[in-house]
Amino acid sequence: MKKAIGDNMIPRDWGFDRGLALIKQAGYDGVELWLGDMPWFQMSTTDAQVRDLRRKVENAGLVVSNVSTGLHWASPLSARDPAVRAQASRIVERQIETATLLGTDAILVVAGLVTDEVPYNEVYQRCVDGLKRLGDNAARAGVKIGCENCNSEQRFLLSPREFAQFLNDINSPAVGLHLDVGNIHDTGFAEQWIEIHGPRITRIHLKDVLKHRGRCGDQSVYTNLFLGDNNWPAIRAAMSKVGYDGWLIAEMESRYRFALDQQFHDTSHAMDRFITGRL
Amino acid sequence: MDLTRREFLGYTVGAMSLMGAPLPQLSPASAAERRLKKWRVFSSNQSVLPESSAGYRAVIPPRRYKFEPWEQPDSMTDCSLVIMSSVCVLPEKLAERLRSCLQRGTTVIVESGAGFASHLEFRKHRRSLREGLGLHVAAPVNLWSPPRATPYVDYTWPTRTRVRDFTRLIPPAEQPGEIIAWADDLPVALRRRVGSGTLIYIGSPLGPALLMGDIEAIRWLYTVAYAA
Numbered sequence: 001m002k003k004a005i006g007d008n009m010i011p012r013d014w015g016f017d018r019g020l021a022l023i024k025q026a027g028y029d030g031v032e033l034w035l036g037d038m039p040w041f042q043m044s045t046t047d048a049q050v051r052d053l054r055r056k057v058e059n060a061g062l063v064v065s066n067v068s069t070g071l072h073w074a075s076p077l078s079a080r081d082p083a084v085r086a087q088a089s090r091i092v093e094r095q096i097e098t099a100t101l102l103g104t105d106a107i108l109v110v111a112g113l114v115t116d117e118v119p120y121n122e123v124y125q126r127c128v129d130g131l132k133r134l135g136d137n138a139a140r141a142g143v144k145i146g147c148e149n150c151n152s153e154q155r156f157l158l159s160p161r162e163f164a165q166f167l168n169d170i171n172s173p174a175v176g177l178h179l180d181v182g183n184i185h186d187t188g189f190a191e192q193w194i195e196i197h198g199p200r201i202t203r204i205h206l207k208d209v210l211k212h213r214g215r216c217g218d219q220s221v222y223t224n225l226f227l228g229d230n231n232w233p234a235i236r237a238a239m240s241k242v243g244y245d246g247w248l249i250a251e252m253e254s255r256y257r258f259a260l261d262q263q264f265h266d267t268s269h270a271m272d273r274f275i276t277g278r279l
Numbered sequence: 280m281d282l283t284r285r286e287f288l289g290y291t292v293g294a295m296s297l298m299g300a301p302l303p304q305l306s307p308a309s310a311a312e313r314r315l316k317k318w319r320v321f322s323s324n325q326s327v328l329p330e331s332s333a334g335y336r337a338v339i340p341p342r343r344y345k346f347e348p349w350e351q352p353d354s355m356t357d358c359s360l361v362i363m364s365s366v367c368v369l370p371e372k373l374a375e376r377l378r379s380c381l382q383r384g385t386t387v388i389v390e391s392g393a394g395f396a397s398h399l400e401f402r403k404h405r406r407s408l409r410e411g412l413g414l415h416v417a418a419p420v421n422l423w424s425p426p427r428a429t430p431y432v433d434y435t436w437p438t439r440t441r442v443r444d445f446t447r448l449i450p451p452a453e454q455p456g457e458i459i460a461w462a463d464d465l466p467v468a469l470r471r472r473v474g475s476g477t478l479i480y481i482g483s484p485l486g487p488a489l490l491m492g493d494i495e496a497i498r499w500l501y502t503v504a505y506a507a
């Protein structure tokens with residue numbers, strides 16, 4: 001397994017180059033690039049500039065693990081407004097294009113967003129329809145779309161069996177699950193998601209979760225590895241069972257208040273222990 | 280091809296059984312009830328919400344619909360019900376044919392699809408409805424700004440029915456006719472006698488609810504179709 005961490009963990013005032021140097025120094029193999037999060041990688045970033053990002057990543061001794069985005073929270077594939085859906089599709093298409101330019105084969109998509117305004121049935125149908133079409137594009141580019149399980153935030157696809165049915169309905173080998181083991185909260189168990197989805201898992205986000213804190217106010221339920229309620233030995237065992245040997249990507253929501261670089265080192269060491277099973 | 284009351288009940292009961300929903304209370308068959316004529320849903324490049332057309336397609340028996348371009352000659356003759364789904368700009372030639380249908384006794388449903396249109400497109404929408412069918416519509420309303428307490432449109436005719444709204448509403452303005460649906464205190468739909476027919480304007484698309492299998496929306500449509 002290989003380790004990566006998101007470029008959105010890099011303090012903004014550090015810049016991309018300094019951030020990459022820290023990621024390498026901390027022992028990671030790759031970096032996850034977040035389209036739309038950081039100034040160096042936006043929808044308006046040109047192909048030439050994207051190639052330049054790749055050059056910088058490779059010069060730092062790293063590779064790009066995958067292309068993620070948070071842009072779908074504002075522009076979901078499930079929107080009622082056709083113009084917003086078109087923008088959502090354009091974001092996925094740009095992710096596919098940039099993944100190819102950056103030399104990686106996976107992207108992360110937050111597929112749909114159930115709200116009090118846009119109900120579950122509509123979200124499901126629009127996401128299936130949209131991802132069937134985008135899956136064809138991804139397959140042609142040799143890229144896999146990983147739909148992330150943002151269970152509580154999306155209020156969508158809350159169980160692993162339901163997620164499997166969703167992928168069955170899309171019926172595209174280029175569309176799978178980008179599993180976030182911290183997002184399952186108290187509705188299930190990450191290790192069971194791994195068992196059920198096995199070869200359909202495109203990438204895995206690692207973070208820990210305080211299952212009983214609840215998602216209220218501005219208090220995050222997420223925390224650093226081994227501080228929360230995830231059953232890490234079980235998660236590691238499930239990965240072995242299904243033969244997952246791909247990228248593990250740290251996605252820390254809470255940031256250190258001081259010594260910002262320390263979080264990169266601590267997380268990397270924790271991931272090493274997870275990979276080697278010293279738990 | 281006609282659909283008998285028995286066929287109609289068969290489709291309705293079948294659809295509702297599949298969805299596990301309670302069956303509606305339908306009145307006993309009456310010998311006076313006439314056989315239904317053709318229903319038609321027209322979609323063309325004027326349909327701006329494809330999922331709305333798909334919704335009608337999903338719930339109307341295949342023998343009853345034709346999704347042919349409205350430009351086809353005589354495609355609307357002998358229809359008891361014509362549905363123009365998610366209309367943005369209504370071309371004058373189409374409006375002329377709809378007027379002709381209305382004069383012959385057809386029920387015409389015009390569903391606005393302009394809720395998410397740009398300002399310019401909306402102005403064209405409003406003008407084309409006014410000039411084509413004498414329908415006056417007010418400016419778009421975003422029902423969800425601020426968030427609503429209940430996400431429903433309440434239909435009062437031909438049956439009391441509650442269907443989910445579709446976020447953006449193009450309310451009918453003050454004009455002759457009966458308001459037949461409300462979103463809280465905002466008018467959503469209107470019906471008006473025109474010639475021997477009935478013109479029904481819906482300001483919040485129904486098609487997406489049909490596509491999602493909303494049993495109340497399906498029942499409303501069938502009741503209108505049956506009354507046509």
